[in-house]
Amino acid sequence: MSWPIYLALKQLFPSGRRLPFFTIISVVGVGLGVALMLVATSVMGGFGHQIRQMIIDTQGEVQVRARDSIRDLAGVEKALAGVPAVAAYAPYAQGVVMLDHDRRPGFPVIQGYDLARIGKVIPLERYLLCGSLDDLDDDAVILSSLLAQALGVGVGGKVSVYSPLMLERLKQNEVLLPRDVRVAGIFQIGHQQLDSSTVVCSLRLMQDLYGLGNTVHGYNVRIQPGANEDVVVAQLNAALPPDVRAQTWFESNADFQAVLSFERNMIFFLLTFIIVVAAFSITSSLLMSVVRKTREIGLLGALGGSTRQVAVCFCVQGLILGCAGTAAGLAFGFALLRYRDALVHLIASQTMGQEVFVKFYQFARLPAYTAPRDVVLIVVFSIIASTLAGLIPAWRAARLKPVEALRSE
Amino acid sequence: MIEVLRGIDFELHAGESVSVRGQSGSGKTTLLNVLAGLDRPDSGELWWNNEPAHLLSLGDLTARRGRFLGLVFQAYYLIPEIDALANVLMGARVVGPVGPTERERAASLLQRVGLAERASHLPAHLSGGERQRVALARALMNRPRVILADEPTGNLDEHTADDVIELLLQVCAEKGAALVLVTHNPAYAGRTGRQLVLHEGILA
Ligand SMILES: Nc1ncnc2c1ncn2[C@@H]1O[C@H](COP(=O)(O)OP(=O)(O)OP(=O)(O)O)[C@@H](O)[C@H]1O
Ligand SMILES: [Mg+2]
Numbered sequence: 085m086s087w088p089i090y091l092a093l094k095q096l097f098p099s100g101r102r103l104p105f106f107t108i109i110s111v112v113g114v115g116l117g118v119a120l121m122l123v124a125t126s127v128m129g130g131f132g133h134q135i136r137q138m139i140i141d142t143q144g145e146v147q148v149r150a151r152d153s154i155r156d157l158a159g160v161e162k163a164l165a166g167v168p169a170v171a172a173y174a175p176y177a178q179g180v181v182m183l184d185h186d187r188r189p190g191f192p193v194i195q196g197y198d199l200a201r202i203g204k205v206i207p208l209e210r211y212l213l214c215g216s217l218d219d220l221d222d223d224a225v226i227l228s229s230l231l232a233q234a235l236g237v238g239v240g241g242k243v244s245v246y247s248p249l250m251l252e253r254l255k256q257n258e259v260l261l262p263r264d265v266r267v268a269g270i271f272q273i274g275h276q277q278l279d280s281s282t283v284v285c286s287l288r289l290m291q292d293l294y295g296l297g298n299t300v301h302g303y304n305v306r307i308q309p310g311a312n313e314d315v316v317v318a319q320l321n322a323a324l325p326p327d328v329r330a331q332t333w334f335e336s337n338a339d340f341q342a343v344l345s346f347e348r349n350m351i352f353f354l355l356t357f358i359i360v361v362a363a364f365s366i367t368s369s370l371l372m373s374v375v376r377k378t379r380e381i382g383l384l385g386a387l388g389g390s391t392r393q394v395a396v397c398f399c400v401q402g403l404i405l406g407c408a409g410t411a412a413g414l415a416f417g418f419a420l421l422r423y424r425d426a427l428v429h430l431i432a433s434q435t436m437g438q439e440v441f442v443k444f445y446q447f448a449r450l451p452a453y454t455a456p457r458d459v460v461l462i463v464v465f466s467i468i469a470s471t472l473a474g475l476i477p478a479w480r481a482a483r484l485k486p487v488e489a490l491r492s493e
Numbered sequence: 494m495i496e497v498l499r500g501i502d503f504e505l506h507a508g509e510s511v512s513v514r515g516q517s518g519s520g521k522t523t524l525l526n527v528l529a530g531l532d533r534p535d536s537g538e539l540w541w542n543n544e545p546a547h548l549l550s551l552g553d554l555t556a557r558r559g560r561f562l563g564l565v566f567q568a569y570y571l572i573p574e575i576d577a578l579a580n581v582l583m584g585a586r587v588v589g590p591v592g593p594t595e596r597e598r599a600a601s602l603l604q605r606v607g608l609a610e611r612a613s614h615l616p617a618h619l620s621g622g623e624r625q626r627v628a629l630a631r632a633l634m635n636r637p638r639v640i641l642a643d644e645p646t647g648n649l650d651e652h653t654a655d656d657v658i659e660l661l662l663q664v665c666a667e668k669g670a671a672l673v674l675v676t677h678n679p680a681y682a683g684r685t686g687r688q689l690v691l692h693e694g695i696l697a
Pocket of ligand 1: 520
């Protein structure tokens with residue numbers, strides 16, 4: 085081992101003595117920064133994953149759509165059946181309607197599903213809070229929870245549905261009366277926007293409301309587990325009629341995904357400053373150590389050590405502190421993630437009470453997903469920052485002339 | 494700008510011992526620094542072992558110094574984080590890799606200065622005299638041709654100082670290293686082969 089590295093290690097971890105205070109402080113500083121970044125990006129990643137799961141649960145991995153509506157159902161279904169990686173598919177039609185219950189209006193998006201087939205694509209029953217899917221017929225709807233709350237209606241209640249078709253008919257001096265339907269159930273997905281403005285009904289009802297006849301707006305497609313969405317989409321697009329296109333869930337929600345990833349990158353960027361601050365604390369403690377060790381630095385020069393080696397000795401101290409702090413931070417961060425539920429519940433019960441918390445945040449478990457890429461980024465960044473932090477002290481040390489250093493008091 | 498040394502013409506022969514005395518501020522430390530190549534004189538030449546050290550680059554000069562010279566200071570300058578043996582080894586570490594040969598040599602030097610059983614003690618746990626003896630062992634680590642000692646007993650009580658000077662003279666003679674000893678004590682100066690006095694920058 086060359087002496088700069090040897091001495092760097094000995095100065096940080098002296099043999100037979102307690103760890104120097106400054107080593108502990110620097111390692112803890114970097115460690116806290118790394119742990120915080122790890123936890124924050126993991127929880128963000130967890131939300132991302134949960135949202136992805138929610139989108140896939142409510143739309144399928146792939147959607148097949150035409151510019152307006154699909155007429156050639158048989159042709160599309162033939163193409164869908166021809167791709168082996170497609171596990172299930174079901175047609176849907178969707179649009180905006182006005183609901184009214186007791187003079188309380190709502191303007192949700194209504195989803196019409198082929199009830200016989202949708203179960204294989206979208207696990208509707210999993211999100212059902214009350215009521216039953218079996219009660220859903222062509223004269224019934226299922227409301228999302230917040231919408232039901234806003235309308236003040238429960239299972240078995242009645243709501244009137246007004247569709248844009250009524251306005252169109254009105255222009256031709258025809259009056260179409262609103263459809264009175266039963267509330268067959270209430271569901272909750274765990275997503276504020278979806279839960280406040282979604283209605284599910286049968287495909288037939290939706291086709292009637294919008295005057296679609298036998299056409300549909302598209303197909304939700306579930307693919308075989310492990311199959312690649314992009315490959316399936318490419319295969320489908322080769323087989324589908326030209327005016328009908330397949331898209332992955334990611335493409336269908338590109339705007340939303342962009343916002344999500346912007347948010348993630350922003351948080352990542354902001355949190356890097358925590359590590360920068362920790363790195364500055366390394367700089368200041370190493371600078372102090374250079375001042376404290378001025379005469380020893382002079383001695384090393386007198387013994388035959390080059391200025392470059394003296395500089396390396398201090399740079400390496402930054403590197404070692406960075407590595408140790410990063411390792412400690414990863415350990416602490418993963419421990420926090422491992423016991424996050426216990427922690428969240430502890431904090432929640434101390435501050436606001438468990439029920440309020442679950443109600444308010446819509447989840448009982450804090451999601452977490454740690455992307456290996458993020459871990460690598462955090463590790464590389466914190467080690468580089470710590471090493472750079474050693475540069476200024478190293479430069480100061482290298483600039484000391486042995487004669488002057490040895491004369492200093 | 495002050496002129497510290499003037500017209501110094503100093504030659505040191507192999508194995509010789511020389512003492513330098515002089516008032517405080519007369520330039521003794523400056524003279525040793527110039528001899529050690531730590532300070533460059535404004536004019537003049539410095540020859541080490543028939544080599545023109547004044548012509549070497551700073552890097553070469555530094556590397557050469559580590560092997561050619563051993564330095565002993567008034568304030569010992571031991572590294573506090575490592576034990577006595579490691580401090581002795583540091584002399585070798587700085588100029589090249591250390592192996593079992595170097596370790597053995599360091600241990601035997603420590604034994605020679607009478608500190609075999611204190612090898613694993615940190616400098617903070619050694620007395621002043623013991624620290625100076627560790628520093629002496631470190632200076633001898635690379636088999637230097639010359640030892641430059643700047644008031645090595647300046648921080649020691651009389652009795653301990655006698656022991657250290659005794660050891661210094663003996664070991665230098667044994668190892669065949671020439672010695673330049675800066676001291677205030679005429680008794681110590683009297684024990685060297687040649688005695689010089691520095692007065693107002695002039696060596697006599
Ligand atoms: N870096 C420097 N800048 C300015 N003057 C210096 C410097 N180094 C030494 N001097 C001056 O040079 C003169 C000689 O100093 P030096 O340290 O060689 O004296 P000395 O003989 O070793 O004294 P002492 O016995 O007190 O150690 C002193 O007047 C000192 O003030
Ligand atoms: Mg002096």
